Every structure is written in C-alpha cells, then in structure tokens.
Amino acid sequence: MGIFNAPNKVPQHQRAYQAAYRQHIRIWNISPRSRVMLVPYTILLTGTLGAGLYGMGRKVLGYGSFI
Template identity: 50%
Template sequence: MPGLVNAPNHVPEKQRYYQQAFKNHTRLWKIGPRSGIIMTTFNIAMWGTFGASMYAMTRKVLGYNTWFSED
C-alpha cells in the first residue's frame, strides 16, 4: 500500500489534455489513445449485425425460415 499513498496525481495532466482537445473541436471518441481500437470494434459489430440482419431478412422474404438450410 505505500506505493498508492505517494502516487503522483495525473488527473490535472489528463484534464488539460481533454480540455485542449475539446477546444480544438475534437470529438470525444477520437481523443483517447485507444479510440481507434474502440471505434474499429464498434464498426465491426455494427456493420456485422446489419449485414446479418439483411441476410436473414432476405432469406425470410424468399421463403426460407432458417439461416443456412433450404427448409
């Protein structure tokens, strides 16, 4: 526990970083260092879900009630 007691406070540095990005009109999801990973994951999930939904709806319109079989 002694390491936590004397730990430096990094909040003012991060606060200045985020306030400067806000003044530059940078979107919140583009500010952080991990934003590329987060947005890539989000886009894969979003477009993957959209594609799966379109595939399932198209099969339903064509009369197939399952994902892969011809039943």
C-alpha cells in the first residue's frame, strides 16, 4: 500500500514555507496551490460586493425588491 508507506514530506514543506517567510513572501504567493484557493475567494468577494451595491442602489432609488 503506497498511502501507508509514503515518505513524510512535512519537513520539506516546512523548510520551504519558512524560507519564503524569511524573504517576506506572502503566504498566498508561496505555492501555486495557494492561488487555487485565492481565485474562487476573489470571485465570491467581488460578486457579493457587487450584488450588495446593486441592492443598496435600488433601495436608494426607491425600489423595495432586489430584482
């Protein structure tokens, strides 16, 4: 079974992250895997911000509903 006899890669990853931290690299720029999580977050953040501003704009103009 390969999953049970897999080598422990935690020390390697820890050394890489600590070296990047010493160079003042932000955590989301260290590995490409981190960017995979950043893209959906950014899309969700801008989408909810836009929807909220749209709803507030409609409320200011006197419309009671979102649509």
